[in-house]
Amino acid sequence: METIAAVQKQRSIGSVQFLPVNLFASVMGVSGLSLAWRQASKLFGTSLVIADIIGIVAVLMFIALSIGYISKWVLYPQKVVDEFMHPIIGNFFGTITIAILLLSTVLGTYSQELGQIIWIIGTATTLLLSFVFVSRLLNGDQEPVNAVPAWIIPGVATLDVGVAGGTMPFAWAxxxxxxxxxxxxxxxxVLFIIIVFRLIHHAPMPAGLTPSILIMIAPFEVGxxxxxxFMQKIDPxxxxxxxxxxxxxIILFFKVFKRSVPYGASWWGVSFPIAALSNAALKYADFVHSWLLIAIAVVILALLSIVLIVLFIRTLKTLFNGTLLRG
Incomplete structure (x- = not known):
């Protein structure tokens, strides 16, 4: 009876073979939210407990997703290969290495040694992944309509190396x-220019990919x-x-947050660009000390928090009603 119940539960939730790699973007978003609230504690004096709790959630999410995706790799290796080789979905493998880099900062606040080890792992895997995907693009025969914002992820991943390790003590860092x-x-x-050309001269992206258009702000805010x-200062x-x-x-916000855009795992693609913007806004407001910039930073942090809470709840809902992991 217990075995039958377990099988029925598996069928109701779905199969790990349909676990999408882009869900790792959720770890990026939640990690970024933790770092944003830590930055807010310096600017507004908010409790660090908020950042600590969110950081723990990010770590647990990464562990759960890693177990799930490794299981998918072991049980359904061809599914993973198909995702990796896909001209659009494959780019979301960059969310795994970025998540590792951001978690190195989250965990580094508790243990410098642990944070440094994770940063080294994240840096090595990020450089390897960037090499693979840039090499793939230069092979040619890429369809112009496949030039979507997700292409930026492996490239932006290398920018996150400096975000997480700008003050690493190693001589080579x-x-x-x-x-x-x-x-x-x-x-x-380069990819930003190509993607803008595609968005201007070709048909709009499918509704399922619409949320990922916010990734286009990531190179500037992560940059x-x-x-x-790296410079240890803010210059012009x-x-x-x-x-x-x-x-x-501001432009893309009104193109993404519309009722006509259906919910799906791809919505997590909005989380880490907004998280990067929130961290950048808090850092810049602390530098400028302008009431307007402080107000902007507060609004973006509030928006990020609300968006992630809604996404977290909706993802759990789709997980337990069986639609998230259904082919």
Whole structure:
């Protein structure tokens, strides 16, 4: 009877073979929210307990998703290969390495040694993944309609190396951070131009991919965080990155948050760009000390918190009603 009940439960929830890799974007978003609330504690004096609790949730989510995806890899290896080789979905494998890098910062607040080890792992896997995906693009024969914002993820991943490791104490860390900043900055800029051309001259993206359009702000806000961490200051170039990302977010917000866009796992694609914007806004507001920028930072942090709560609840709902893991 217990076996029958277990089988029925598995059928009701779905199969791990349909676990989408883009769900790792949820770890990025929640990790970014934890870091944003930690930044807010410096600016507004909010309790660090909020950041700590959110950070624990991010770690648990990563562990759960890792177990699930490794199980998928072991039981259904061809499914993983198909996802990795897909011209659009494959780019979301970058969310795994970015999640590792962000978790190195989250965990680094409790143990510097642990944070450094995780950062090294995240940096190595990020560089490897960026090499693979940039090489794939240069093989040619890419369909213009496949040039979607998700293409930016592996490139932006290298920018996150500096976000998480801008102050790493290793003698070689300075050059590695500069190397990653160079890769991420140039690759993201080139792909941004290609994607904008596609959005202007081709048909709109499918509704399921519409939320991922917010990824286009990531190169500017993650670039701002990486650059300022590396330079240890905020200069006019950093300000330009922040303000253009903010301008682009305002434009894209009204294209994404519409009733006509159906909910799906792809909605987690909005979480980490907004998280990057929130962290950048808090950092910039702390630097400028302008009431307007402080107000903007508060609004974005509130928006990020609300969006992630809604996404978390809706994802759990789709998981337990069997639609999330259904082919």
């Amino acid at each position: 300075h050059e590695v951070n500069l190397f990653c900043l160079a890769i991420g900055g140039i690759v993201a800029l 701002f965080l990486s650059y300022t961490n 170039f950093a300000s330009i990155l922040f303000y253009f990302g903010l301008f682009l977010f």
